[in-house]
Amino acid sequence: MHKTLFAAALLPLLAAAAPENEPPKALAPLEIVGQAPAADWSAIAPADLLVMDLAPDAAGKARRVVIQLLPPPFTQGWIGNIRKLAAAHWWDGTSINRVQDNYVVQWGDADGEDAAKAKPLPQGLATIPQAQYTVHAAPLGWVNPMHDAYASNTGVVLGWPVSYAPDGVTPVHCYGTVGVGRNMPPDTGTGAELYAVIGHAPRQLDRNIAVVGRVIEGIEHLSSLPRGTGDLGFYKTAAERTPIRAIRLGTDVPDLPRYQYLSTESASFARYADARANRRDPFYIRPAGGADICNIPVPVRRAP
Amino acid sequence: MHKTLFAAALLPLLAAAAPENEPPKALAPLEIVGQAPAADWSAIAPADLLVMDLAPDAAGKARRVVIQLLPPPFTQGWIGNIRKLAAAHWWDGTSINRVQDNYVVQWGDADGEDAAKAKPLPQGLATIPQAQYTVHAAPLGWVNPMHDAYASNTGVVLGWPVSYAPDGVTPVHCYGTVGVGRNMPPDTGTGAELYAVIGHAPRQLDRNIAVVGRVIEGIEHLSSLPRGTGDLGFYKTAAERTPIRAIRLGTDVPDLPRYQYLSTESASFARYADARANRRDPFYIRPAGGADICNIPVPVRRAP
Numbered sequence: 001m002h003k004t005l006f007a008a009a010l011l012p013l014l015a016a017a018a019p020e021n022e023p024p025k026a027l028a029p030l031e032i033v034g035q036a037p038a039a040d041w042s043a044i045a046p047a048d049l050l051v052m053d054l055a056p057d058a059a060g061k062a063r064r065v066v067i068q069l070l071p072p073p074f075t076q077g078w079i080g081n082i083r084k085l086a087a088a089h090w091w092d093g094t095s096i097n098r099v100q101d102n103y104v105v106q107w108g109d110a111d112g113e114d115a116a117k118a119k120p121l122p123q124g125l126a127t128i129p130q131a132q133y134t135v136h137a138a139p140l141g142w143v144n145p146m147h148d149a150y151a152s153n154t155g156v157v158l159g160w161p162v163s164y165a166p167d168g169v170t171p172v173h174c175y176g177t178v179g180v181g182r183n184m185p186p187d188t189g190t191g192a193e194l195y196a197v198i199g200h201a202p203r204q205l206d207r208n209i210a211v212v213g214r215v216i217e218g219i220e221h222l223s224s225l226p227r228g229t230g231d232l233g234f235y236k237t238a239a240e241r242t243p244i245r246a247i248r249l250g251t252d253v254p255d256l257p258r259y260q261y262l263s264t265e266s267a268s269f270a271r272y273a274d275a276r277a278n279r280r281d282p283f284y285i286r287p288a289g290g291a292d293i294c295n296i297p298v299p300v301r302r303a304p
Numbered sequence: 305m306h307k308t309l310f311a312a313a314l315l316p317l318l319a320a321a322a323p324e325n326e327p328p329k330a331l332a333p334l335e336i337v338g339q340a341p342a343a344d345w346s347a348i349a350p351a352d353l354l355v356m357d358l359a360p361d362a363a364g365k366a367r368r369v370v371i372q373l374l375p376p377p378f379t380q381g382w383i384g385n386i387r388k389l390a391a392a393h394w395w396d397g398t399s400i401n402r403v404q405d406n407y408v409v410q411w412g413d414a415d416g417e418d419a420a421k422a423k424p425l426p427q428g429l430a431t432i433p434q435a436q437y438t439v440h441a442a443p444l445g446w447v448n449p450m451h452d453a454y455a456s457n458t459g460v461v462l463g464w465p466v467s468y469a470p471d472g473v474t475p476v477h478c479y480g481t482v483g484v485g486r487n488m489p490p491d492t493g494t495g496a497e498l499y500a501v502i503g504h505a506p507r508q509l510d511r512n513i514a515v516v517g518r519v520i521e522g523i524e525h526l527s528s529l530p531r532g533t534g535d536l537g538f539y540k541t542a543a544e545r546t547p548i549r550a551i552r553l554g555t556d557v558p559d560l561p562r563y564q565y566l567s568t569e570s571a572s573f574a575r576y577a578d579a580r581a582n583r584r585d586p587f588y589i590r591p592a593g594g595a596d597i598c599n600i601p602v603p604v605r606r607a608p
Contacts, residue, residue: 059360101524102479130589147451149581149596175406175504183590198597200479200504204583207590220405220531227524277453279508285434285489286511292453292596294504 026280029272033299036268041260042159043303044068049250050086050213051258052107054096054221055243065218066250067178068132068259068300070211071158073135074171078180078210079192086249088122092194095241096225100233102199106181108192109242113284119274125190133188133207134168142264142273146290150203154293156264156273160214161293163206174201174294178213186254199224201294216259216300258303272299330584333576334541337603340572345564346463348475348606350373353554353563354390356411357548358400358525369522370554371482372563373605374406374515375462377439378475381432382484382514387497390553392426394496399545400529404537406503409526410485412496429494437511438472446568446577450594454507458597460568460577464518465597466605467510475515478505478598480523484514502527505598520563520604562607576603 027035048071052203069079085091091108098106141157143164148154151163154172162169173179177197184190188210196215215222225242228235235241248257252268262269276296278287331339352375358367389395395412402410415421445461447468452458455467458476466473478482481501484595486493492514500519519526529546532539539545554560566573580600582591 090386099528101527139368146453148453149448149450149594149599150592201596203599204580204588204592204595206582206592209586222406224403224528224530226528233430276508279512284508284512288454288508288510290453291508292505295453295507 002298004296005019027275028281029033029275030277030299031281032268032272032275033262036262036266036272040263040266040268040304041301042263044216044259044261044300045212046250046253046256046258049102049216049253049256050082050247051250051253051256052091052243052247055245057221063218065073065196065221065223066216066259067213068216068254068261069169069213070160073138074160075132075210075212077126077132078189078212078243081125081128082212083249084122084125086247086252087249089246090119091244091247094119094244096222096244097228097241098232098234099198099222099225101227103197103202103233104195105198105225106193106195108181108194110238110241111220121190121192122255125192127190128188128210130186130188134165134170138162138169142269144273144291144293144296146277146292148293156269156293156296156298159261159264159298160298161296163293170207172201172293173197173203173205173211174214174297175199176215176219176297177201177211178215179205180210180212182209187287196222201292203294217302260301260303262299264298269298273294308582329586331536331579332583332585333579334603335585336572336576336579338579340566340570340576344567344570344572345607346567348520348563348565348604350554350557350560350562353520353557353560354386354551355553355554355557355560356395357549359549361525367522367525368565369461369500369525370520370560371517372520372565373517374464374475377442378464379436379514379516381436382493382495382516383428385403385429385432386498387553388426388429389496390551390556393550393552394423394426395548395551398423398548400526400548401532401545402499402536402538403502403526403529403531405531407501407506407537408499410497410499412485412498412544414545416497425494425496425532429496431494432492432514434490434492437514438469438474442466443474443551448577448595448600449599450581450596452597454510460573460597460600462478462601463565463602465600465602467597474511475502475572476597477509477515478601479503480519480601481505481515482517482519483509484516486513500526505596507598524584548579564605564607566603568602573602576600 050067052065096107097110109119143155153164180189181193230236277291354371356369400411413423447459457468484493487498534540581595
C-alpha cells in the first residue's frame with residue numbers, strides 16, 4: 001500500500017466514478033487545477049521569462065531556474081534594467097553569494113560593494129524612485145475574502161499576489177518571489193542584485209523593496225543550496241559560491257518550454273482558491289475556512 | 305564597505321551613543337532580543353529536547369538537529385509516544401525519506417507501510433484521538449493584535465505560537481514546526497513518523513494533525529537536503545535517503561548545550577513582537593503595522 005500520510009490530498013487522484021448512494025468526493029486544489037479547461041490557462045510570453053543557468057551540481061547535473069517577470073503596471077523601471085542586464089550578459093560569471101535559511105537566496109556581483117573590483121554595469125540603467133514600489137492604478141483582480149495581517153486586503157491581479165491599500169496596489173513577498181536587493185534608503189537598487197524568497201513569506205518587505213518576479217521552475221536548485229555561515233547567510237569564501245553560467249531572457253533561450261498560468265479571472269481559479277481555503281478532500285477533518293495570500297499560489301505549468 | 309543590502313537590520317548593530325540633537329535610532333527586533341535581561345529568558349529542560357543525529361554530510365561533517373517538544377497541556381499523548389520511541393532507540397537506523405520543496409521534510413521507517421518489512425514499534429504506544437489536536441483549557445498568553453486568515457485570533461502561549469478559537473487553543477504550523485505524520489482519518493499517527501516544515505506556514509494543517517515541537521537548532525541540515533523527485537517529494541531510491549544515526553531525549557545526550565527561549569510573558573517579548581510588526585530600523589521605509597503569527601518567531605538561544 002502506498003503511504004499516503006498527510007499530504008496525499010496534494011496528489012491528483014484517479015477520477016473514479018462515485019458509487020451510487022455515495023456523495024461525490026470533494027476535489028483537492030490540484031485536482032481542480034488538473035480539470036481546468038484549456039481556455040482558463042494564459043500563456044506566459046518568453047519575453048517575460050528570465051532563465052538562470054547555474055554551474056552543474058556535484059554530480060554534473062544541469063541546474064536551470066526559470067523566473068517569470070511582473071507585467072505592467074508593476075515595477076517596470078527595475079524590469080527594464082533587468083532586461084538590459086540580461087541582454088548585456090552581465091550576470092554571466094557572477095555567482096550566488098548568499099543563502100540565508102528561511103529567508104532568501106541572493107545573487108549578483110560578489111565584489112559589487114568594492115569600488116576597485118566591482119564589475120562595471122551596462123550603460124543606461126535607470127534610477128527608480130521608491131514610490132514605484134506601489135502602483136496607484138491597477139486592474140482589480142481576485143480578492144481574498146480573508147483578513148490579512150499586513151494590509152487592508154490581498155488578492156491576485158493579472159496572475160500576481162498583491163496587497164490593496166488606500167494608496168495603491170503592491171506585489172507581495174511569498175515563497176519564490178524575486179526582488180531587487182538594495183542598500184539603505186533612498187537607494188532602491190538597480191536590479192543587478194536579485195534575491196529569491198526561500199522561506200516563510202517575509203511580508204515586512206512589501207512596500208519597502210521592489211518585487212520583480214517569481215521562480216516558476218527549478219526553485220529547488222536555490223532552496224537546497226548549503227546555507228552561508230557568514231553574517232546574513234553570505235558565504236565566507238569564494239569557493240562556497242555557486243557560479244552562474246548565464247542569465248538570459250526567454251526569447252534568447254532555444255528550446256525553452258512554453259509556460260502558462262491559471263488565469264485568475266477564470267472560474268477554475270475561484271474554485272481552486274476556495275479549495276485552498278477550505279480543504280474538503282478526504283485527508284482533512286476541519287477545513288480552515290481561509291488561507292493567507294501566499295498559501296494560494298497561482299498555478300503555473302508547462303503547456304501541454 | 306560591507307554590503308548591507310536589504311536585511312542589514314537583522315544584524316545586531318553596535319550600540320553607539322547617539323550624537324546630540326539626533327533622535328535615538330529605532331532598534332531592530334534582534335537588537336531588542338540582544339538587550340533582553342537574563343530574567344526574561346526561560347530555560348528549556350533537557351528532558352523536553354529531542355536530538356537527531358544524521359549521518360555526516362559528504363564532507364564528513366556532523367549534522368545534528370535539536371527539537372524542542374511542546375509542554376503540557378499540548379499534544380502530550382503523542383509526546384509520550386515519542387519519549388518511548390526515543391528511549392527504545394527506535395529511530396536509530398531509520399532515515400529521512402521525503403523532502404518536498406516549500407513543504408516538509410519527513411523521517412521514520414521507510415518500510416513502515418509494508419507489513420512484511422516494517423520495523424516493529426515498541427510496546428505500549430498510545431492511540432490518541434483527533435480531539436486532542438486542540439486543547440480546551442490553556443493559559444492565555446500574548447495575543448497578536450493583527451487579523452489572521454485561519455483563526456479568530458493568534459498568539460503565543462508558554463513560548464509557543466497558537467491559534468485561539470471558541471472551541472480551544474491549537475499549536476500552529478510555522479517554519480520549523482514538527483508534527484506527526486498520519487494516514488487517512490480517523491488515524492492520528494503514533495509519533496514514529498515525524499515531519500518538519502521547511503516552507504511557508506502550511507496553516508491548513510492546524511487542527512488536522514498533531515503538532516509536537518519545533519526545530520530550535522540545525523534546521524539547515526533538513527531544509528538544504530536534496531528534494532525528492534517521487535510523489536509528494538519521497539525519494540525514489542534508498543540511496544537518496546539520509547540515514548539517521550540516533551534520536552535521543554536531551555537527558556541522554558552528553559555535553560548538550562543549554563537552551564533558553566525569550567519568555568513570552570516578558571516585556572522584552574512584547575517589544576520584540578511590536579518591532580517585528582513595525583520595522584522602524586533604518587532599512588525600512590514603511591512599517592507594515594502588523595505581522596502574522598509565523599513571522600514573529602519566538603527567540604531561542606544557547607544559554608550564555
